[in-house]
Amino acid sequence: MTADIVLWLAQDGVTNGAIYALLALALLLVFSVTRVIFVPQGEFISYAALSLSLLQAGQVPGVVYVLIGGGFLAALFEAGVALRDKALGRLPLVFLGYIVVPCAMAALAWWAAPRKLDLGWQVLIVLGLIVPLGPIVYRVAYQPLAKASILVLFIASMAVHYVLQGLGLVFFGGEGLRSTAFSDASFRLGVLQMSAQSLLVVLASVVVMAALWLFFGRSIYGKALRATAINRVGARLVGIRTGLAGGLSLLLAAFIGALSGILISPITTIYYDTGFLIGLKGFVGAILGGMASYPLAVVGALVLGLLEAYASFWSSAFKETIVFAIIIPPLVWLSLRSRPLEEDEEEAE
Amino acid sequence: MKFRIIAAALAAGLAAATAHAEIVVGVSLGITGPGASLGVHYRNAFQLMGKTLGGEPVRFVILDDASDPTNAAKNARKLVSEEKADVLMGSNGVPSAVQMAQAAAEAKIPMLVMTPAVLSGNVLHWSFVVPQPTELMMSAVAEQLKAHGVKRVGYIGYSDTWGDLVYKAMQSLAKPYGLELVTDERYARSDTSVTGQVLRLMSTNPDAIVVGGSGTGAALPQVALVERGYKKAIYHNHGTVNAEFIKVGGKAVEGAIAPTGPLVVPEELPDSFPTKKVSLDFTKRYEATFGAGTRNAFAGYAYDGYLLLDAAVPAALKKGKPGTPQFHEALRTALENVKNVVGTHGVYNMDPKNHNGLDERARVLVQVRNGAWHLVKGNGQ
Numbered sequence: 001m002t003a004d005i006v007l008w009l010a011q012d013g014v015t016n017g018a019i020y021a022l023l024a025l026a027l028l029l030v031f032s033v034t035r036v037i038f039v040p041q042g043e044f045i046s047y048a049a050l051s052l053s054l055l056q057a058g059q060v061p062g063v064v065y066v067l068i069g070g071g072f073l074a075a076l077f078e079a080g081v082a083l084r085d086k087a088l089g090r091l092p093l094v095f096l097g098y099i100v101v102p103c104a105m106a107a108l109a110w111w112a113a114p115r116k117l118d119l120g121w122q123v124l125i126v127l128g129l130i131v132p133l134g135p136i137v138y139r140v141a142y143q144p145l146a147k148a149s150i151l152v153l154f155i156a157s158m159a160v161h162y163v164l165q166g167l168g169l170v171f172f173g174g175e176g177l178r179s180t181a182f183s184d185a186s187f188r189l190g191v192l193q194m195s196a197q198s199l200l201v202v203l204a205s206v207v208v209m210a211a212l213w214l215f216f217g218r219s220i221y222g223k224a225l226r227a228t229a230i231n232r233v234g235a236r237l238v239g240i241r242t243g244l245a246g247g248l249s250l251l252l253a254a255f256i257g258a259l260s261g262i263l264i265s266p267i268t269t270i271y272y273d274t275g276f277l278i279g280l281k282g283f284v285g286a287i288l289g290g291m292a293s294y295p296l297a298v299v300g301a302l303v304l305g306l307l308e309a310y311a312s313f314w315s316s317a318f319k320e321t322i323v324f325a326i327i328i329p330p331l332v333w334l335s336l337r338s339r340p341l342e343e344d345e346e347e348a349e
Numbered sequence: 350m351k352f353r354i355i356a357a358a359l360a361a362g363l364a365a366a367t368a369h370a371e372i373v374v375g376v377s378l379g380i381t382g383p384g385a386s387l388g389v390h391y392r393n394a395f396q397l398m399g400k401t402l403g404g405e406p407v408r409f410v411i412l413d414d415a416s417d418p419t420n421a422a423k424n425a426r427k428l429v430s431e432e433k434a435d436v437l438m439g440s441n442g443v444p445s446a447v448q449m450a451q452a453a454a455e456a457k458i459p460m461l462v463m464t465p466a467v468l469s470g471n472v473l474h475w476s477f478v479v480p481q482p483t484e485l486m487m488s489a490v491a492e493q494l495k496a497h498g499v500k501r502v503g504y505i506g507y508s509d510t511w512g513d514l515v516y517k518a519m520q521s522l523a524k525p526y527g528l529e530l531v532t533d534e535r536y537a538r539s540d541t542s543v544t545g546q547v548l549r550l551m552s553t554n555p556d557a558i559v560v561g562g563s564g565t566g567a568a569l570p571q572v573a574l575v576e577r578g579y580k581k582a583i584y585h586n587h588g589t590v591n592a593e594f595i596k597v598g599g600k601a602v603e604g605a606i607a608p609t610g611p612l613v614v615p616e617e618l619p620d621s622f623p624t625k626k627v628s629l630d631f632t633k634r635y636e637a638t639f640g641a642g643t644r645n646a647f648a649g650y651a652y653d654g655y656l657l658l659d660a661a662v663p664a665a666l667k668k669g670k671p672g673t674p675q676f677h678e679a680l681r682t683a684l685e686n687v688k689n690v691v692g693t694h695g696v697y698n699m700d701p702k703n704h705n706g707l708d709e710r711a712r713v714l715v716q717v718r719n720g721a722w723h724l725v726k727g728n729g730q
Contacts, residue, residue, distance in 0.1 A: 002552075005548050005552065008544060008548055009544065009545055009548065012542050012544035012545065015542070016541055016542055019541070169381065169382070169383075169385060173385070173386060174383065174384070174385040174386030174387075175386045175564060175565050175593040176538075176564075176565035176566065176593070176597060177565075177596075177597065178565075178568070178597045178599075195576075264541055267541060267542070268540070268541045268542065268569060269538075269565050269566065269568060269569055269597050271538065271539060271565075273383065273539065274538075274539040274541075277537075277539045278539075278541060309542070309544065309545050310545065311545070312536070312540075312542075312543070312544070312545030312546050313545035313546070313548055313549050314545075316505075316508070316534045316535045316536060316545065316546045316549070317508055317533070317535040319508070319535070319536075319537075319545075320508065320537060
């Protein structure tokens with residue numbers, strides 16, 4: 001193994017690690033606010049990457065049906081609650097949020113697809129199609145169970161994952177797609193040939209992390225999310241709507257998932273089920289960071305990316321085994337450290 | 350005593366009920382799930398088949414196993430017990446097909462395996478493998494490598510059964526063709542990067558590289574190799590030959606060479622090629638029904654299964670009626686002895702030791718030129 005191979009692998013590891021880090025942050029965010037282990041995170045990656053490829057080919061991505069259908073379902077749930085509470089004044093807002101917005105985004109995609117707009121617009125349209133899915137998924141699948149135990153929420157997550165993956169196969173088909181690169185440029189950096197695309201991945205990840213840091217540190221919504229994460233009951237007592245916090249956290253998760261998908265779609269071939277594995281690695285990164293600290297999760301994800309790169313050089317047949325096996329020591333450590341009564345306390349809450 | 354009489358009467362009644370006039374072909378395919386992109390092609394082929402087998406009316410019962418071996422096993426048992434299938438066909442995944450073949454052997458009915466599964470013993474006794482064995486396909490690559498004076502071959506393939514199958518085929522061909530496999534790198538279809546494997550491959554400096562992937566998944570290593578400046582030949586296997594591979598790989602896969610059945614490029618075959626007429630006819634009918642450019646090797650496997658049955662059924666009908674064990678055994682024997690059945694993929698000559706029956710007439714080499722698969726010149730004679 002020569003020095004330039006070490007550098008090449010490091011570059012590759014950091015590029016992948018940056019994506020895993022973003023996903024680890026999203027998973028951690030959703031977990032701390034809603035106690036949901038957000039397995040379907042990966043579906044947003046696949047949906048976004050495949051939608052972008054289809055838009056570039058001038059086709060309407062099938063995800064518009066998922067968006068409209070999900071929006072109607074969520075509106076139905078919300079209308080049911082409004083009728084029960086005799087609060088019909090909420091209905092216009094529900095109608096706007098869950099029906100008008102998804103339909104408008106779908107219509108935009110229909111209009112834009114045959115026109116093959118600039119890449120920037122296509123990226124915005126994809127974000128517009130995928131990001132609203134976050135709150136919709138929360139409203140339909142998780143909000144009715146918000147008080148359930150972590151295990152029940154996890155089972156619901158698995159169900160959502162299977163539903164979304166199945167829909168992905170129906171609407172995108174079994175074959176993989178790859179979108180055209182944002183830029184073909186590449187820079188020489190010593191022995192390294194750095195592509196603009198992988199530089200963009202790292203840069204975008206850093207920007208998003210900085211934005212998240214500002215959002216949580218400065219904005220009222222970010223603080224509300226943090227408060228909910230630290231103490232749900234307390235947050236409710238001071239007037240934070242935990243349902244809203246849940247929807248907001250999934251909105252962010254969907255945004256991060258969609259962005260990751262858009263960033264990697266020119267680097268690799270994406271299938272309808274690729275996102276799950278990428279999301280799972282983000283999850284491993286979050287666990288390496290103890291599933292509690294954001295900076296540690298980022299470090300964990302970067303370590304994972306590097307480990308994966310070197311493992312694929314040294315022993316590619318065992319790459320996946322190595323990557324997923326390193327989850328075991330932190331898990332053992334976490335379970336030894338935690339108090340056995342934790343789950344009961346949650347249920348009593 | 351009484352019980353025995355009732356049981357005997359019941360058994361007689363059942364036997365009478367199962368001896369039906371039509372032949373039932375039980376099919377299980379992965380029409381949904383991860384294998385769906387192939388399964389759909391297999392299913393389409395059934396629309397182009399005739400209404401009879403050897404002159405006897407036939408009923409195809411097609412079930413979806415969602416590309417899951419457990420479901421394939423369930424479907425096979427259901428087809429045997431509820432539909433009284435006389436013969437099974439399936440599935441588009443090797444693990445699923447193996448499960449079905451086991452069920453067929455238990456029920457003592459013949460089975461046409463539509464993936465290149467490796468079977469043995471009693472299971473193989475009842476099973477006939479329609480597609481070309483991986484080794485037969487890869488021998489076309491090995492021949493070409495030898496002809497070009499290649500000695501050191503780098504290998505990168507899926508970290509699953511398919512990657513293993515292609516690697517083992519290359520391994521067994523290495524000696525007779527004077528090749529040396531210098532790497533056994535593995536990757537997964539869902540990997541976001543193969544940089545590590547590609548660096549490893551290139552550091553061993555091979556004369557040519559063989560990729561053990563399939564479809565769009567096989568584009569990933571080739572694109573990475575080309576990006577890293579690899580200039581020598583890259584060979585694939587028959588699982589890669591489809592239009593999506595070129596769509597995903599773009600310019601980077603220009604020049605990629607792979608073996609395939611003659612069905613993929615029938616127009617370019619010389620007129621003397623034994624399967625030209627059957628292959629061309631099927632391709633035309635398929636594209637007329639499902640649209641231009643939809644041709645693929647997979648539909649041909651299902652169709653060849655039908656042609657094999659059509660050839661074997663007349664001999665079996667002389668021994669028993671459909672639905673009886675005599676017919677099943679006779680059909681098995683007849684399939685085992687088919688001679689010169691010209692299919693879309695090749696000419697089938699089976700015998701008790703060879704339940705595939707294809708020879709080198711069943712493969713040609715194709716190459717990506719100008720964004721489409723074309724016959725490699727001088728090949729297919």
